[in-house]
Amino acid sequence: MQNLLTQLTSLEMVLVGAVVVSWVAVALAMASLIKVKRQEILVHNAMDELKRSVSIGNNGLMGMGRKLLNIEKTMQRQQNRPVAAGGVGTAAAAAKSSGAQARQMKPSQVNPFAQFATEIDAQPAKDSHYQQASTMLAQGLTAAQVASATGMSHAEIQLLAMLNGQAASVN
Structure with a gap:
């Protein structure tokens, strides 16, 4: 080796x-x-997660929007229906006008607001599910665990977590 180095010219x-x-430069490059490439993969994964979160939010908002539109249409139809003879659309007023006819009618036909009132009465139960789900998420349970415990959809749980500023793990 010493001989080889001494034989080389400057x-x-x-x-x-x-x-x-040049080999060191290639290795650094x-x-x-x-x-x-690793950073690109991380950014791509973050973008996918963001797209998924936006999609979940959009789906939840679209569902809520449809529900609000349905409620608004139901209320509009109820306001446009004629009122029963006694001035109030109740079962008692319908029974006064025709007892046999009132017995054959469904409760929602006798009282046009019965269906809407049933939906309103069901709302506190749903609110308690949302409160229960929020509590469970705050305790660190996964979205799947909360969904199975409350009967809510996985998308609802993830939307609820986003609204509360919590991270709902997928597993």
Whole structure:
């Protein structure tokens, strides 16, 4: 090895040095490329998670919007229906006008607001599910666990977690 180094001229030494420096530069470039690829994967995963979160939010908002529109249409139909003879659309007023007819009618036909009132009465039960789900999420349960315990959909749980500023784990 000593003989080989002594036999090289200074120009050859410069050439060997340049080759070593170029190999080091190539190695650094490869390391940088690997690091950039890893960052690209992380950014891509974050974008996918963001898209999924936005999709969940949009689906939940669209569902709530449809429900509000249905309630609004139901209320509009109820307001446009004629009122029973006694001035109030109740079972008692319908029974006064025709007892046999009133017995054959469904409660929602006798009282046009019966269906709407039933929906309103069911609302506190749903609110308690949302409160229970929020509590469970705050305790660290996963979205799947909360969904199975409350009977709510997985999308509802994730939307609830986003609204409360909590992270609902998928597993």
